Amino acid sequence: MQSKKAGGLAGVIAGETAICTVGTEGVGLTYRGYGIHDLAEHASFEEVAYLLIRGKLPTQSELDGYRETLIGARGLPDGLKIVLEQLPGDAHPMDVLRTGCSALGTIEKETEDTNQSDIADRLVATLPSMLLYWHHFHESGTRINVETDDDTTAGHFLHLLHGREVDELQRRTVDVSLILYAEHEFNASTFTARVAAATLTDFYSAVSGAIGTLRGPLHGGANEAAMALIERLDSPDEAEATVLEMLATKQLIMGFGHRVYTVSDPRSDIIKGWSRKLSEASGDMTLFDVSVRVEEVMRREKKLFPNLDFFMASAYHLCGIPTPMFTPIFVMGRIAGWAAHIFEQRSDNRLIRPGAEYIGPEPTDYVPMAERE
Numbered sequence: 001m002q003s004k005k006a007g008g009l010a011g012v013i014a015g016e017t018a019i020c021t022v023g024t025e026g027v028g029l030t031y032r033g034y035g036i037h038d039l040a041e042h043a044s045f046e047e048v049a050y051l052l053i054r055g056k057l058p059t060q061s062e063l064d065g066y067r068e069t070l071i072g073a074r075g076l077p078d079g080l081k082i083v084l085e086q087l088p089g090d091a092h093p094m095d096v097l098r099t100g101c102s103a104l105g106t107i108e109k110e111t112e113d114t115n116q117s118d119i120a121d122r123l124v125a126t127l128p129s130m131l132l133y134w135h136h137f138h139e140s141g142t143r144i145n146v147e148t149d150d151d152t153t154a155g156h157f158l159h160l161l162h163g164r165e166v167d168e169l170q171r172r173t174v175d176v177s178l179i180l181y182a183e184h185e186f187n188a189s190t191f192t193a194r195v196a197a198a199t200l201t202d203f204y205s206a207v208s209g210a211i212g213t214l215r216g217p218l219h220g221g222a223n224e225a226a227m228a229l230i231e232r233l234d235s236p237d238e239a240e241a242t243v244l245e246m247l248a249t250k251q252l253i254m255g256f257g258h259r260v261y262t263v264s265d266p267r268s269d270i271i272k273g274w275s276r277k278l279s280e281a282s283g284d285m286t287l288f289d290v291s292v293r294v295e296e297v298m299r300r301e302k303k304l305f306p307n308l309d310f311f312m313a314s315a316y317h318l319c320g321i322p323t324p325m326f327t328p329i330f331v332m333g334r335i336a337g338w339a340a341h342i343f344e345q346r347s348d349n350r351l352i353r354p355g356a357e358y359i360g361p362e363p364t365d366y367v368p369m370a371e372r373e
């Protein structure tokens, strides 16, 4: 029988990809060969989405065209608005996106004539619109106009959320977060999308399954769970005492550890830098200082390091983003990676269907109902 440690397909090479390297020695995290530090410093999310979905960095005119395409694709069909209005106001926003994606797939069906890149673009453009249409309708009964002319997805999202001019530091933080979230090889949600795509199902089904998988706290949901911890800590000393107590009672500290990385997550320091900048701009370092202490205690006590989700929590909070929207923003970035993987799977497809080691009862005779205990 497999041990728990060998479970979870840890270390198993489950296929080939030309999209991303994760933790490869001497190479690190790359999207189509480009290092994550360069992308996070110099590129916009739209450049990265273009790179992932279309396979190359865009020229200026290609990027301008792509931005125009996304701006023009932000509107929601009336049928989808009705669905979003019918969903409960207290639904989890991840469930709203999962349902919104699925509903769009019934209204704008993928057929043999559909260009799959158009669906990817449509989802990149509409995921923020779906979330914020639903949010404002249930918060205040307002049917907002989701068609902004902001030229970035980050600006579009913050504009729709706050309903006012977007702060540039916050916009760039969300932009960088989308880049960092955009792709990560065969993680659980991407693998879900590939398994679905390998059955030759439609694009929306593959993405709906991926959204449902990302929702879990061991995957994308960790950023919300990290926020739940740090927001109840008033000082670094309280953080230290709380984390020690949690570790003593064998609780997980969300936002720490990783299946593939063993020493550090290269994305963590990038978002930590943005979290620091936002804290300094706000004039209140409490959340940042608390987070840094949690990081120190985890390194000292468990040799565990923060993954991307830990400092993402304080960064998003300082952008005025409600906690239940943290994982949905992950979706808005990761849709680019999911799309690239669905295309790649389709381009050289074979059904994904592994085997299992049977550990159940020996073959036995059927027991008639009257003789069962």
Ligand code: COA
Pocket (backbone or CB within 6 Å): 008, 217, 218, 219, 220, 222, 251, 252, 253, 254, 255, 256, 257, 258, 259, 260, 302, 304, 307, 308, 309
């Ligand atoms: N807090 C406390 N202990 C942790 C931990 C965490 N965040 N992450 C791992 N550990 C401990 C485990 O309890 C385990 O200890 P043990 O050997 O005494 O049983 C050991 O480290 C190995 O962890 P394991 O769960 O086997 O690793 P995994 O590769 O199966 O899981 C994660 C990887 C990411 C699921 C895991 O680190 C985790 O649950 N992290 C918190 C959720 C999170 O941040 N997810 C986002 C991932 S990007």
